[in-house]
Amino acid sequence: MKKKAISVVLGMAMLAAAISGCSGTTAATTTAAATTKAAATTAAAATTKAGETTAAAGENKKIILITMDSTDQHWVNVDKGCQEEAAALGNITYKWMAPDKKDDAQQIERINNAIADGADAILIAANGPDAITGALEEAKAAGIVIVYVDSPANTEAVATFSTDNKAAGKTAGEQMLAALATAGVTKGSIGIVNINTATDSTNKREAGFREAFDGSAFTILETQYGEGDAAKSQDIADNYITDGVVGIFGCNEGATVGVGNAIKGAGGGIVGVGFDRSDAILSLIKDGSLVCTMVQNPSVMGSEGLKAAAAVLAGETLTETAVDTGVSIVNKANVDSLA
């Protein structure tokens, strides 16, 4: 009996460890899901100091974009940004080599193809930090300029154009403050629905969001974690509402849908601000359940990335190598132009 008792207790200790430890294992998938599904077309605040003068005419350079896949609207918009910039610059031969699905082997193959194709520069959104590093180092050895768009790998490149999640979170916080001010709310508590403690991008968003409230009269409650599950996030948001919050921030798509649904269910009256864009989120903005959502700017990643690559190829030095492409704010006023 004693043996049995010990085994049961050990089993439960494992369970407890799994409960607290499991969040780590979901990090990879949730981060992937956090990548916005589609992109904003509105212009953003991103700027590169370099590349404003076009490269010297005459010499034609070949620039190749390699994304994670070919179908996602996010990548289609990166490509669109590249195309526009290539057309504007004039002396660029631009090509998009997209794997048909997110797969490290396919991405490596595309890099090798780009080298064989005689690329002068490669713009790449790395699937993961490590898998493609070797292939990229080979490309660099062949004298090819590497620029990261959206997500970098673990080898140095001339520049990275991606969303600064902390700054984006701060923008979300400022939007909420503005909406609360408009509603005449001057104090109260605010809830945050995040994914889990292990997702870096959403933790940065949360940190930025909290920073926006520094010194304000509002109290930010303990963060709750919905595991990226819209239904669970909705339960959490329901609880926040019962507890009398004046605003709730959703850190990713699932959390944002949950927050919006909960506010809708409560009949409004709470300021909901979210992150990412999806059809469900847009309709929650249209019906007023959410005030706004932050969406990334993939076309800016493409245009600025290509501009930087062209500048380096023309012999210029970039003044800024880690560029935040910013977020666009989608609210009731501009949501119809997107849907």
Added chain:
Amino acid sequence: MEKNETREKHTIRNILAIRGVGQIATVTIGLLVLCLAFAILNPSFYSSRNVGNLLRQIAPILIIGIGQSYVLITGNIDLSIGSVVGMSCMISATLMTKGWNPWLSVVATLIICIGTGIGNGLLVATCKLPPFIATLGTMTVARGVAQIVNNNYNTDAIGEGAEGFRTFFYYGKMFGIFNTVWIAVVLFLLFNFLLSKTRTGRHIYAVGSNIDAARLSGVNVSFTTIKAYMVSAFCAGTVGLVTSATAGIGTMDSGNMYEMYAVAASVIGGVSTLGGQGLLLGTVVGAAIWGVLQNGLQFAGAPVAIRNIVIGIIVIFSVLLDVVLRTGRPRKSAKGAAHTEG
């Protein structure tokens, strides 16, 4: 044959006697203490709004807890529950966004989920894989299916045509109580009847308490195990439908870690992880404790790390309590039987 049947009944009666109301009563007192503590910490906890929400938050945990209890009582475990929830959520939502009739989508989804349960049962009972490994495999497969059905994206909104579906599984109320709670009540009554009053139920206990004795007394062990996994997958599938009705979209991450919630609800309620023992009534109390902790600790403003620690300790404590209660009882004969199963 007659004799075997009697012996089987006799064993089960013994088990039920050991696992009687004593354990459940103790845990219920714990539940009341928790509720009282949370009510003192934050009065919003017992507001009528929260009581309604809380019951609705407990319902899915109870449903998957019932499924896990069935499997645990046969002496196995189902780790695929959370992923089957996610798969059900994504399949049902994807079908609805593609214009399927919601109720047809529900039927198709549940059939696929039950199929997964049969797969689990076959792997464990027929292929003799350790249940931990077999269901770890299907857990990964089902999550993969959840991701692939809509090409690695959460679905769009399930649409106007699905309002009835959303009302039925989540938003609607009957006699002032949310439909999700009623669904849980109906499933509880159904599966409790099945477990406590039918031959299948007795076989489930028999397989879990002594598999060889069960086989020798003519119980079809494989089929019984498969049935338990089917119940588990059906319950998980139902919760998946609740989550897609809740959010109005399919989320690939739906049901993450629910298998752990289900284990916790079962063991807190006194279902033995070693098989052969446990009552679904205990699972009700276990699910309630789990739901109250999740909800109450949010109202109490506890940081997530503290919450994990508290929940872990409560799970361990409740099992310890269970073990202490049981060892304190003079039931030599039953103890002997319990030993052989481990």
